Structures are given as C-alpha cells and as structure tokens.
Amino acid sequence: MPGNLTENRIQIDQYFMKIAELVKERSTCIKQKVGAVLVKDKHIISTSYNGAPKGVTHCTTGTCLRQNLSSLEKAYLCRGVHAEANCIAQASYHGTSTKNSIIYCTHFPCMSCSKILINAGVKKIFYNREYDMDNDLKMGLLREAGIEIEKIIKRGEIDE
Numbered sequence: 001m002p003g004n005l006t007e008n009r010i011q012i013d014q015y016f017m018k019i020a021e022l023v024k025e026r027s028t029c030i031k032q033k034v035g036a037v038l039v040k041d042k043h044i045i046s047t048s049y050n051g052a053p054k055g056v057t058h059c060t061t062g063t064c065l066r067q068n069l070s071s072l073e074k075a076y077l078c079r080g081v082h083a084e085a086n087c088i089a090q091a092s093y094h095g096t097s098t099k100n101s102i103i104y105c106t107h108f109p110c111m112s113c114s115k116i117l118i119n120a121g122v123k124k125i126f127y128n129r130e131y132d133m134d135n136d137l138k139m140g141l142l143r144e145a146g147i148e149i150e151k152i153i154k155r156g157e158i159d160e
Helices: 012-026 083-093 111-119 135-144
Strands: 035-040 043-049 102-107 124-129 148-151
Touching (some): 012 124, 043 083, 083 111
Parallel strands (some): 102 124, 124 148
Antiparallel strands (some): 035 043, 035 102
16 A cells, blocks of 8 residues: 555544634624534534624624724624534534534634533633633533533644
8 A cells, every 4th residue: 555644634623623623604694604514423513613693794894883992892782693502503403413413613712602602511612813801710610510611722823
C-alpha cells in the first residue's frame, strides 16, 4: 500500500470544528458570528448558528437592541438565539436525542448555553475562542456537571 493515508488525514475533532467555523458564516447576528455542531457517535446530529428565531426578521443595524451596548451589557435584550441553544433546539425539533453528545463551538458557551448543554446531556465541549472573561465560573459549573471541556487552536493560529 503506497504511503500512509492517515498521515495527511485531518483529525476528527479538527474536522468538526472546521464545520462549525463554516456554519457560523450563516449567522445573521451583526455583532458576532458563532457556529456550533452537535455530534453523536462521530456523526453530525445538528448544526446551527446564532441569529433571530425561526420566522422572525433577521437582525439588522435597525433591529439590533445591543448595537450600541458593550458586548455583554443587557445581553438578555438580544433577539438572537445562541448557536449552542439553536443546536439543541434543532435536534429536539427533529426528535434526536442529545444525551451523550459532543458539541463543537466556535466560541466558549455563555452561562445560559452552558446550563442548556448540561441539561441536554452533552458530555464534552470543544471550543475555539473565548466568549467573555467569565470562563472560570462557567467551567466550574460544567466540570461539576461532569462535562469535559477542550480548547482547540489550529496550528499557527493565535487565539482571537
């Protein structure tokens, strides 16, 4: 057999993270694009990005309630649904169990999404970028719930 085919093959976690990076390009959020891929038994069960709920007008500079606010100030006013929550909702909408799944997120989940992931039975979170500066509190909660957390940084890339 000529050459080792696995030498140039992308690792499975990097593969799913690259898909999350592509998924985020569908985001309708004007502040920050986020993508997520939910995987079970090495198969994608759901993908999603952040944006307005189904059937609601997409975010624009005219409809964004957070446009002139700092990134986390009054976050509850945002009309968008986070990518992680959307991913869980999509799996549920299609009748797919999320128990023991793995999620690949372009950004570390916020506190609300962290709690949703816990209750959805997600067993591991891979992420690529920080979301905010409160990761210690969220990581503590996730680890207490038994969820593994791993940051993936691509070779030669600096954390944004």
